[in-house]
Amino acid sequence: MLILNNDEIETLLSMDTTIEVLDKAYRQLANGEAVNRPRTDLYLPFPETSGVYAFKSMEAGLFDPKVVALRLNSDVIRWEDRGGRIVKDKLPKAPGGKWVGLVLLFSAETGEPLAIFPDGVIQAFRVAASSALAARYMARQDVTHLGIFGSGWQARAHVEAFCKVRTFEKVLVFSPTKANRESFAGEMAERVHLPVEPCADAERVAEECQVLVAATNAITRVIPPEWVRPGIHFTCVKTSELGDDTITRADRVVIHTRKIAPENYIAGMGDERVEAHDPIEFLNAADKQAVARPEVPPWINAPELHDVVSGKESGRSRPDESTCFVNNIGLGVQFAAVGSAVYEDARAKGLGREIPTEWFLESVHP
Amino acid sequence: MLILNNDEIETLLSMDTTIEVLDKAYRQLANGEAVNRPRTDLYLPFPETSGVYAFKSMEAGLFDPKVVALRLNSDVIRWEDRGGRIVKDKLPKAPGGKWVGLVLLFSAETGEPLAIFPDGVIQAFRVAASSALAARYMARQDVTHLGIFGSGWQARAHVEAFCKVRTFEKVLVFSPTKANRESFAGEMAERVHLPVEPCADAERVAEECQVLVAATNAITRVIPPEWVRPGIHFTCVKTSELGDDTITRADRVVIHTRKIAPENYIAGMGDERVEAHDPIEFLNAADKQAVARPEVPPWINAPELHDVVSGKESGRSRPDESTCFVNNIGLGVQFAAVGSAVYEDARAKGLGREIPTEWFLESVHP
Numbered sequence: 001m002l003i004l005n006n007d008e009i010e011t012l013l014s015m016d017t018t019i020e021v022l023d024k025a026y027r028q029l030a031n032g033e034a035v036n037r038p039r040t041d042l043y044l045p046f047p048e049t050s051g052v053y054a055f056k057s058m059e060a061g062l063f064d065p066k067v068v069a070l071r072l073n074s075d076v077i078r079w080e081d082r083g084g085r086i087v088k089d090k091l092p093k094a095p096g097g098k099w100v101g102l103v104l105l106f107s108a109e110t111g112e113p114l115a116i117f118p119d120g121v122i123q124a125f126r127v128a129a130s131s132a133l134a135a136r137y138m139a140r141q142d143v144t145h146l147g148i149f150g151s152g153w154q155a156r157a158h159v160e161a162f163c164k165v166r167t168f169e170k171v172l173v174f175s176p177t178k179a180n181r182e183s184f185a186g187e188m189a190e191r192v193h194l195p196v197e198p199c200a201d202a203e204r205v206a207e208e209c210q211v212l213v214a215a216t217n218a219i220t221r222v223i224p225p226e227w228v229r230p231g232i233h234f235t236c237v238k239t240s241e242l243g244d245d246t247i248t249r250a251d252r253v254v255i256h257t258r259k260i261a262p263e264n265y266i267a268g269m270g271d272e273r274v275e276a277h278d279p280i281e282f283l284n285a286a287d288k289q290a291v292a293r294p295e296v297p298p299w300i301n302a303p304e305l306h307d308v309v310s311g312k313e314s315g316r317s318r319p320d321e322s323t324c325f326v327n328n329i330g331l332g333v334q335f336a337a338v339g340s341a342v343y344e345d346a347r348a349k350g351l352g353r354e355i356p357t358e359w360f361l362e363s364v365h366p
Numbered sequence: 367m368l369i370l371n372n373d374e375i376e377t378l379l380s381m382d383t384t385i386e387v388l389d390k391a392y393r394q395l396a397n398g399e400a401v402n403r404p405r406t407d408l409y410l411p412f413p414e415t416s417g418v419y420a421f422k423s424m425e426a427g428l429f430d431p432k433v434v435a436l437r438l439n440s441d442v443i444r445w446e447d448r449g450g451r452i453v454k455d456k457l458p459k460a461p462g463g464k465w466v467g468l469v470l471l472f473s474a475e476t477g478e479p480l481a482i483f484p485d486g487v488i489q490a491f492r493v494a495a496s497s498a499l500a501a502r503y504m505a506r507q508d509v510t511h512l513g514i515f516g517s518g519w520q521a522r523a524h525v526e527a528f529c530k531v532r533t534f535e536k537v538l539v540f541s542p543t544k545a546n547r548e549s550f551a552g553e554m555a556e557r558v559h560l561p562v563e564p565c566a567d568a569e570r571v572a573e574e575c576q577v578l579v580a581a582t583n584a585i586t587r588v589i590p591p592e593w594v595r596p597g598i599h600f601t602c603v604k605t606s607e608l609g610d611d612t613i614t615r616a617d618r619v620v621i622h623t624r625k626i627a628p629e630n631y632i633a634g635m636g637d638e639r640v641e642a643h644d645p646i647e648f649l650n651a652a653d654k655q656a657v658a659r660p661e662v663p664p665w666i667n668a669p670e671l672h673d674v675v676s677g678k679e680s681g682r683s684r685p686d687e688s689t690c691f692v693n694n695i696g697l698g699v700q701f702a703a704v705g706s707a708v709y710e711d712a713r714a715k716g717l718g719r720e721i722p723t724e725w726f727l728e729s730v731h732p
Contacts, residue, residue, distance in 0.1 A: 042425050108419040362464060
């Protein structure tokens with residue numbers, strides 16, 4: 001069994017490959033040749049820490065290649081108010097100040113485990129590649145300016161990914177912290193070989209760009225409805241960055257998956273599944289049922305990404321249409337597709353650390 | 367991070383310990399100090415093999431110790447007709463003719479992975495220990511004869527476990543294959559220091575014993591309603607071994623969990639969760655909805671095991687009551703409790719293989 005780290009994955013994985021294997025995986029999903037188990041979050045509230053421990057997991061299987069991937073996150077979470085924006089922070093409590101996110105890959109032919117590796121690089125690649133894949137089928141061909149909100153990992157990956165599906169002349173980045181947006185601009189200009197301008201004025205970014213990407217860790221709105229104008233394409237890494245009024249302002253909406261919230265299981269709440277976006281909000285809510293069964297959003301019946309990728313639905317019908325891709329929640333199939341590509345490439349190049357598969361097998365009949 | 371194998375776990379784990387840590391875990395569950403994510407099964411039907419690949423997973427977290435356990439199975443499955451009994455078989459397709467079932471243990475304080483080990487020994491122990499735990503609170507004190515149906519791993523573990531909670535004089539075992547029931551009798555007589563009689567006549571076992579345990583791999587009925595008489599306690603490792611009419615014949619029923627079926631996700635069925643016990647039956651069913659939403663069984667509102675263990679419900683009120691424990695589906699909390707006990711004991715005794723925890727951590731902010 002192969003162990004890989006993020007550095008190795010970064011050398012193995014290209015954004016082009018990520019976009020292409022996802023394109024193939026979404027087609028399989030559309031054709032019933034793949035299966036997802038939606039994300040579930042397990043919560044242990046520890047009031048003494050004013051936070052929770054969360055264990056997230058999702059799985060998916062593909063017919064080609066015949067693999068199953070399990071992606072898990074083992075997170076120590078705190079909620080903080082950063083200048084009026086409520087931000088959920090995951091604390092690096094593991095030894096050496098590290099986080100824990102893993103992908104386990106299995107063969108669907110023999111059942112054996114093939115590899116284990118951290119999810120960080122793939123996570124950034126797959127979210128951005130999915131957004132870019134949507135843009136490939138939804139954005140106008142003649143776009144020139146890319147506007148990015150946020151300056152973290154997700155924002156970096158999104159700039160790189162969007163430059164693979166459209167030819168931009170310039171990138172504008174807004175991030176509330178000056179130092180962040182400036183280091184981001186410097187780094188990204190080199191990576192995508194384009195002028196990248198740091199902007200203190202978010203509205204200017206919205207006015208000058210035909211493609212807007214919200215890739216922040218804010219759980220408050222980033223793109224207001226007024227910014228939605230004819231011909232624009234915009235997207236987000238979570239629905240709270242847009243809000244229903246911004247999403248429904250678009251002439252055409254495509255969503256990543258109809259699953260609107262993870263299925264939460266919370267200690268003290270019994271075996272009932274709680275479909276709340278934020279279990280802390282749920283725990284503090286007076287009317288728990290209202291939070292537990294979130295209102296079905298008005299865009300819920302929009303086509304899913306795999307419908308557009310497979311050609312069952314069109315992504316754009318007119319140049320002056322405003323289009324929105326809601327990258328609302330991740331799918332295991334992304335990790336199965338990208339993870340197996342990374343695994344095969346690592347095998348071909350002889351990268352990674354080998355441990356005996358034997359350790360993870362048993363002669364006990366289940 | 368610690369790697370353990372089944373041999374090591376067998377030397378570390380005693381049935382007494384298993385029963386006691388489960389007793390403690392069910393009390394935590396009753397008090398809202400533990401959480402389960404119910405089992406989900408992911409299916410990739412491969413018609414060319416007249417079978418499926420199944421990836422099962424379940425998770426649970428405890429407050430004491432602060433751990434989360436993920437249990438997974440990566441199974442290559444075939445359905446076979448064995449002398450009229452339809453038996454689901456899991457084929458050892460992994461290298462060396464092995465199966466794949468794993469438990470991953472995480473710290474809920476730091477998030478770090480603590481250990482990975484195969485599930486086989488713990489699986490047999492935890493199912494049997496839960497049945498025995500129910501018997502501790504439900505069976506009469508004066509029982510003398512234990513009747514066991516089945517001669518596999520589960521049956522062996524059940525005999526051992528039941529002998530921990532009641533003092534039996536004799537064990538009778540029925541299994542359709544002569545060689546199986548005889549080798550079982552020989553082996554178990556040594557293990558529990560009691561006479562163990564192999565019986566070709568299942569009905570005789572039912573007549574002579576006051577405690578009946580169905581621990582087979584049959585998915586057809588093992589214990590008919592006629593065998594339910596005053597004062598008897600009976601149990602199963604899956605509901606199909608009893609059937610609703612046998613279960614409801616008991617004066618008092620306790621179930622393991624109100625969750626009656628795993629949540630199946632099947633390639634080709636879209637994102638819809640299919641709550642069928644048998645996805646193959648589902649795939650072949652004319653009326654898929656009927657199979658997908660199994661009829662709620664008449665015993666569904668019976669107390670759950672944690673209600674009885676925690677004392678919220680009584681297990682038996684009169685000597686002449688017939689009592690039934692439906693060990694209907696596993697819970698992750700069993701693996702969290704037993705797995706963490708095994709882990710702590712292995713640490714104390716310096717057993718297992720150490721691999722760098724560092725390999726499973728990342729410095730990428732999620």
